[in-house]
Amino acid sequence: MTLRIPGGPTGPGTAGLRIAGLRERERERESEQEEVEQEEAEQEHGAERGGVPDGEQPVRPIPGIRHRPAVQPDPALVAEVDRRTEQWAKELDLVPPEWEDQFAGFGFGRAVCLGHPDHADVERLLVAARLLVAENLVDDCYCEDHGGSPEGLGARLLIAHSALDPLHSAPEYEASWRAGTTEDAPLRSYRSAMEHALPWAAPAQADRLRHDLGRLHLGYLGEAAWSLDGATPAVWEYLVMRQFNNFRPCLTLTDLVAGYELPAPLQALAPVQRLTALAGNAATLVNDLYSYTKELRAQHPHLNLPTVLARRDQLPERDAYLRAVEVHNTIMDAFESESAQLRTSVPDPVLARYLTGLHSWVAGNHEWHATNTYRYTLPDYWPQESA
Numbered sequence: 001m002t003l004r005i006p007g008g009p010t011g012p013g014t015a016g017l018r019i020a021g022l023r024e025r026e027r028e029r030e031s032e033q034e035e036v037e038q039e040e041a042e043q044e045h046g047a048e049r050g051g052v053p054d055g056e057q058p059v060r061p062i063p064g065i066r067h068r069p070a071v072q073p074d075p076a077l078v079a080e081v082d083r084r085t086e087q088w089a090k091e092l093d094l095v096p097p098e099w100e101d102q103f104a105g106f107g108f109g110r111a112v113c114l115g116h117p118d119h120a121d122v123e124r125l126l127v128a129a130r131l132l133v134a135e136n137l138v139d140d141c142y143c144e145d146h147g148g149s150p151e152g153l154g155a156r157l158l159i160a161h162s163a164l165d166p167l168h169s170a171p172e173y174e175a176s177w178r179a180g181t182t183e184d185a186p187l188r189s190y191r192s193a194m195e196h197a198l199p200w201a202a203p204a205q206a207d208r209l210r211h212d213l214g215r216l217h218l219g220y221l222g223e224a225a226w227s228l229d230g231a232t233p234a235v236w237e238y239l240v241m242r243q244f245n246n247f248r249p250c251l252t253l254t255d256l257v258a259g260y261e262l263p264a265p266l267q268a269l270a271p272v273q274r275l276t277a278l279a280g281n282a283a284t285l286v287n288d289l290y291s292y293t294k295e296l297r298a299q300h301p302h303l304n305l306p307t308v309l310a311r312r313d314q315l316p317e318r319d320a321y322l323r324a325v326e327v328h329n330t331i332m333d334a335f336e337s338e339s340a341q342l343r344t345s346v347p348d349p350v351l352a353r354y355l356t357g358l359h360s361w362v363a364g365n366h367e368w369h370a371t372n373t374y375r376y377t378l379p380d381y382w383p384q385e386s387a
């Protein structure tokens with residue numbers, strides 16, 4: 001996503017932002033060269049490993065990051081989810097040939113199998129996998145580096161949201177809406193992924209999913225607005241944006257994928273909402289930390305927590321990164337201690353299962369990031385022996 005800091009903001013307290021703007025331009029120049037080198041390295045790397053992430057890779061966690069080990073998925077199940085997800089993507093013409101390596105390198109099957117160890121069956125894992133593909137296509141093609149832009153994003157997301165939450169209007173507009181919501185790959189994938197999800201979802205689960213995807217779109221719009229303004233948000237503002245531009249729609253599928261329903265009155269309880277948000281925020285900051293170097297190299301500069309901390313708190317890059325690890329850990333600690341308390345104060349077995357599902361998803365997400373060396377590499381901030 002493009003971050004423009006034209007002459008930099010002016011006024012009291014903005015000196016650090018101007019310095020950050022200069023540093024950013026410097027970094028942009030350096031990164032042009034690095035990008036070329038990185039592309040060459042990635043091509044070589046992808047070719048060496050057939051472009052497929054290696055599930056056997058040792059987990060290399062960020063030193064000091066709070067995480068739990070994930071339940072290891074059955075490789076045959078991962079392969080089956082990958083095969084059928086790829087087949088679906090081909091049928092809908094979602095992935096041009098030049099993105100095929102990246103599609104394989106993402107490891108959609110591994111991501112959903114790691115996140116849902118208590119899945120009921122492969123069909124339900126496929127619901128999660130198709131949605132994950134669609135969410136990433138919308139992010140990449142509408143917002144980020146696969147043709148995305150903050151310009152016009154609101155209108156694109158509005159129409160995309162109607163591929164999930166259909167138009168109910170005068171019948172004479174039905175055909176145009178239908179045609180208009182299959183025009184590109186993000187639209188086709190959203191529409192089809194939702195159609196595949198609905199038979200498995202209770203009405204309140206479907207509504208929860210639409211609501212969480214609406215939150216996601218709100219987050220994208222906030223990020224785009226800062227990008228258009230050339231602004232770096234305050235740290236707390238960034239955290240608000242990232243609470244919505246968040247993995248939450250994936251986590252809250254946990255009961256659907258496991259084949260039960262967390263009833264809406266339980267799901268709506270304030271502590272359940274808080275724990276869902278804490279789990280989503282911990283999981284999403286894991287992405288900020290593991291994707292940090294990838295985002296420094298990105299075609300367009302990309303906000304993440306270490307970058308925002310460096311600019312707004314005027315911290316050296318390494319200190320900002322380590323501070324972001326601490327923020328993540330604080331959120332993880334709150335998630336763990338408060339979920340233990342809630343299990344005691346509301347001893348409901350379905351709620352307990354949902355909370356276990358959130359924990360599993362958070363652990364699986366960490367493992368996926370820490371082993372996906374096709375997408376992510378850590379910064380060189382630790383002596384060799386502890387990294």
Ligand SMILES: CC(C)=CCC/C(C)=C(/C)COP(=O)(O)OP(=O)(O)O
Pocket residue numbers: 132135136139216245246247248249250284287288291
């Ligand atoms: C719901 C979903 C999977 C959306 C994709 C975007 C998102 C909410 C993320 C948390 C991924 O973040 P990011 O765009 O930074 O991803 P990479 O760092 O490129 O892996």
Ligand SMILES: [Mg+2]
Pocket residue numbers: 287288291292295304
């Ligand atoms: Mg990221």
